[in-house]
Amino acid sequence: MKKNQHPETEAIRAQMQRTQYREHSSPIFMTSSFVFEDAEQARALFADEQDGNIYTRFSNPNHDELIKKLCILEHTEDGMALASGMAAMFCSMAAFLSAGDHLLASRSLFGSTHQIITKIFPRWGISHTYVDIDKPEEFEKNIRPNTKMIFVETPSNPSMDLIDIELLAALAQKHNLLLNVDNCFATPHVQNPALMGAHLVTHSATKFLDGQGRVIAGVVLGSKELIKEVRYFARHTGPALSPFNSWTLSKSLETFSLRMERHSENALELAQFIDKQTADVLNVKYPHLPSHPQYALAKRQMRTGGGLVTFELKGGLERAQRFLSHVEMMSFTANLGDTRSIVAHPASTTHSKLTEAERRAVGIENGTIRVSVGLEHISDILADIEKALSKSR
Numbered sequence: 001m002k003k004n005q006h007p008e009t010e011a012i013r014a015q016m017q018r019t020q021y022r023e024h025s026s027p028i029f030m031t032s033s034f035v036f037e038d039a040e041q042a043r044a045l046f047a048d049e050q051d052g053n054i055y056t057r058f059s060n061p062n063h064d065e066l067i068k069k070l071c072i073l074e075h076t077e078d079g080m081a082l083a084s085g086m087a088a089m090f091c092s093m094a095a096f097l098s099a100g101d102h103l104l105a106s107r108s109l110f111g112s113t114h115q116i117i118t119k120i121f122p123r124w125g126i127s128h129t130y131v132d133i134d135k136p137e138e139f140e141k142n143i144r145p146n147t148k149m150i151f152v153e154t155p156s157n158p159s160m161d162l163i164d165i166e167l168l169a170a171l172a173q174k175h176n177l178l179l180n181v182d183n184c185f186a187t188p189h190v191q192n193p194a195l196m197g198a199h200l201v202t203h204s205a206t207k208f209l210d211g212q213g214r215v216i217a218g219v220v221l222g223s224k225e226l227i228k229e230v231r232y233f234a235r236h237t238g239p240a241l242s243p244f245n246s247w248t249l250s251k252s253l254e255t256f257s258l259r260m261e262r263h264s265e266n267a268l269e270l271a272q273f274i275d276k277q278t279a280d281v282l283n284v285k286y287p288h289l290p291s292h293p294q295y296a297l298a299k300r301q302m303r304t305g306g307g308l309v310t311f312e313l314k315g316g317l318e319r320a321q322r323f324l325s326h327v328e329m330m331s332f333t334a335n336l337g338d339t340r341s342i343v344a345h346p347a348s349t350t351h352s353k354l355t356e357a358e359r360r361a362v363g364i365e366n367g368t369i370r371v372s373v374g375l376e377h378i379s380d381i382l383a384d385i386e387k388a389l390s391k392s393r
């Protein structure tokens with residue numbers, strides 16, 4: 001196929017090879033294994049002398065199609081599709097870290113990533129240091145001789161704080177470290193960490209990449225050399241993705257850039273609206289809102305502000321609970337990046353395992369509400385928020 005110039009075109013047109021049935025939409029290869037033509041082919045495939053599918057735990061045409069599209073969108077050479085975002089986070093770290101190694105990470109991480117770093121890795125002799133994401137000077141200060149990797153989420157969840165990826169990439173180069181960026185909040189529509197020097201780009205594909213709240217999946221993207229290590233680790237530890245989920249995600253990517261445009265437009269309008277609700281709201285955080293403390297960085301690093309808006313209600317926990325009980329159209333559920341708008345209360349759900357002091361350190365107050373802004377008409381989203389704000393007073 002002729003190479004198209006725009007990644008969004010390739011994400012629509014890139015497809016696995018058509019079979020003898022001349023299908024237009026790609027088929028789903030729901031097969032555990034693949035047949036060998038002869039003994040020599042079986043030997044050569046196992047010896048890595050020939051490329052080809054052996055067993056779906058290692059590879060599958062649906063995984064390949066998905067990875068091909070994501071490599072186009074994220075500007076990476078290769079990738080590995082995995083059973084969940086957490087499988088991707090875990091494999092992207094565990095494939096490279098050994099006992100005695102040190103990991104440097106931003107403090108505000110997704111809850112399960114935090115559990116891996118603080119509870120599971122220490123059992124295997126892998127230590128860590130957390131630094132505040134919005135204090136770039138802290139990163140270099142905390143690099144040790146045994147530091148192997150820097151891991152960050154930018155924007156952070158839910159406080160929407162940012163770190164300059166190019167700055168971290170320069171540090172990683174200077175100290176010979178791997179820079180691993182969880183890009184699930186921003187998505188490749190908004191920013192491409194690999195173009196800014198990140199070595200590994202990780203995703204919970206469960207979020208905006210699927211965008212319709214249907215599948216759990218994850219991906220690790222990077223150079224061929226690094227992904228070879230991830231593939232080895234995943235092949236032998238087994239967090240394989242179902243071909244059905246790969247197919248679902250690949251179809252989702254055909255509408256990805258269109259969806260992200262609308263998510264971003266709606267989110268910006270919602271952030272601007274909330275910014276004016278000074279009687280009810282203490283602050284609102286959205287990267288492309290001029291009041292964001294890192295607005296200049298956001299404009300330089302992010303093409304749009306993305307699909308998430310976080311704000312703090314006046315009146316703490318009780319106000320937040322009243323607000324959530326008065327939201328009518330939007331869903332109250334533990335996910336984000338869906339066509340349907342979702343409200344979340346991080347303090348009592350995703351971040352409830354942290355102490356209040358730990359939550360405060362990552363910008364989560366009892367009145368903090370996160371909105372994953374969906375694709376509904378913006379007037380309906382604003383009306384739902386306005387009603388919940390007034391009824392919860």
Ligand SMILES: Cc1ncc(COP(=O)(O)O)c(C=O)c1O
Pocket residue numbers: 084085086087089110112153157182184185203204205206207216217218
């Ligand atoms: C930033 C981030 N990383 C990783 C994950 C984990 O992804 P999954 O739920 O697909 O395992 C999530 C899930 O919410 C997330 O928000």
